[in-house]
Amino acid sequence: MARKIVITGGKGGTGKTTVCANLGIALARLNFRVLLMDMDIGLNNLDVVMKVEDKVVFDFIDVVENRCRAGQALIQDEAEPTLYVMPSCHSAKRQVTADAVKKVISRLSDTFDYILLDCPAGIDVGFRRAINCADEAIVVVTPHLSGVRDADKTITQLTANSVSVNVVVNRVRGDLVASGEMLSAFEVFGLLGHTALGVIPENDDVNCNVDLHACRKPFDVLARNLTSGSYDMYDCVSRYKGVFGRLKRKFKKNV
Amino acid sequence: MPSDNYNRAQAMILDDKYNLAKTGFFKELREVVTKYMECDALKVDTFSNGNLDIVITISAKKLYKQLTPVE
Numbered sequence: 001m002a003r004k005i006v007i008t009g010g011k012g013g014t015g016k017t018t019v020c021a022n023l024g025i026a027l028a029r030l031n032f033r034v035l036l037m038d039m040d041i042g043l044n045n046l047d048v049v050m051k052v053e054d055k056v057v058f059d060f061i062d063v064v065e066n067r068c069r070a071g072q073a074l075i076q077d078e079a080e081p082t083l084y085v086m087p088s089c090h091s092a093k094r095q096v097t098a099d100a101v102k103k104v105i106s107r108l109s110d111t112f113d114y115i116l117l118d119c120p121a122g123i124d125v126g127f128r129r130a131i132n133c134a135d136e137a138i139v140v141v142t143p144h145l146s147g148v149r150d151a152d153k154t155i156t157q158l159t160a161n162s163v164s165v166n167v168v169v170n171r172v173r174g175d176l177v178a179s180g181e182m183l184s185a186f187e188v189f190g191l192l193g194h195t196a197l198g199v200i201p202e203n204d205d206v207n208c209n210v211d212l213h214a215c216r217k218p219f220d221v222l223a224r225n226l227t228s229g230s231y232d233m234y235d236c237v238s239r240y241k242g243v244f245g246r247l248k249r250k251f252k253k254n255v
Numbered sequence: 256m257p258s259d260n261y262n263r264a265q266a267m268i269l270d271d272k273y274n275l276a277k278t279g280f281f282k283e284l285r286e287v288v289t290k291y292m293e294c295d296a297l298k299v300d301t302f303s304n305g306n307l308d309i310v311i312t313i314s315a316k317k318l319y320k321q322l323t324p325v326e
């Protein structure tokens with residue numbers, strides 16, 4: 001039986017899709033069978049981030065509306081043979097219910113070890129549909145006040161729906177944390193409570209999405225924490241502390 | 256020492272959660288307070304410190320003399 005985990009965060013653009021894709025790759029590298037499912041109907045981007053947008057023949061709406069079998073909508077990753085993507089689409093003719101999606105997921109549940117659901121931003125219909133299909137959630141939050149506030153509201157909804165919550169702080173700028181201008185990941189964990197799962201730094205490779213395999217380390221740590229229950233946090237701050245650190249900070253800020 | 260950002264974030268989260276100013280608590284509190292004093296401002300802040308600390312700040316202009324005990 002697969003672990004069904006919704007990747008959510010409330011606010012738009014916190015890095016839900018990015019974390020979903022990279023965590024999927026890291027899990028597949030640990031030899032788990034992983035399915036990434038795009039639950040965003042309308043602003044679906046998981047296919048683009050996973051670089052499979054030109055391979056989409058069927059999507060999960062086709063499966064829900066019985067135009068194809070679930071297996072036909074799965075796209076295998078080129079580099080990781082145990083990793084699959086189920087894309088979404090721009091629109092659905094009829095309302096897609098959580099129950100219909102749950103049925104699709106339960107059909108695939110024995111084929112995979114992890115099913116990661118990439119949730120749309122916000123806390124309305126799309127969000128509720130996605131969280132209804134999951135037992136666990138990864139809340140992706142950026143260390144900004146508005147991000148933390150929205151994540152807290154999201155967590156309230158998740159706990160009300162008995163979905164267990166893990167928190168990942170994304171886009172942490174080590175230099176700004178060291179200078180005290182940005183909330184640290186640990187402050188964010190303290191504010192939101194629940195299980196601290198990982199820290200992902202702000203990273204140019206992630207941002208440009210040229211090579212998803214370029215920024216491996218933080219996601220590998222995240223995948224290990226998720227699979228083994230360990231509690232290692234990627235450190236992107238200490239290199240900006242001390243005399244040399246202060247110099248690096250100055251340089252980084254001025255470019 | 257918690258950072259300014261941390262304090263602001265915490266205040267915001269607690270305000271979203273409890274927002275006593277929008278509940279009956281605040282209204283009743285105001286009624287009680289104005290029985291005893293004339294005040295400029297009444298403020299309820301929540302802080303989380305393991306326990307929840309609720310700090311009520313009253314800026315009183317004039318305190319009425321209460322000679323007879325109120326029942």
Ligand SMILES: Nc1ncnc2c1ncn2[C@@H]1O[C@H](COP(=O)(O)OP(=O)(O)OP(=O)(O)O)[C@@H](O)[C@H]1O
Nearest residue numbers: 012013014015016017018121171201202203206207
């Ligand atoms: N750690 C990071 N470092 C640098 N850039 C990042 C990082 N995480 C995400 N980004 C960038 O931020 C942008 C938004 O990320 P992403 O699409 O994953 O967010 P999202 O939460 O899925 O957005 P939406 O709410 O629209 O679904 C992307 O351009 C992505 O490359």
Ligand SMILES: [Mg+2]
Nearest residue numbers: 016017040045
């Ligand atoms: Mg997204």
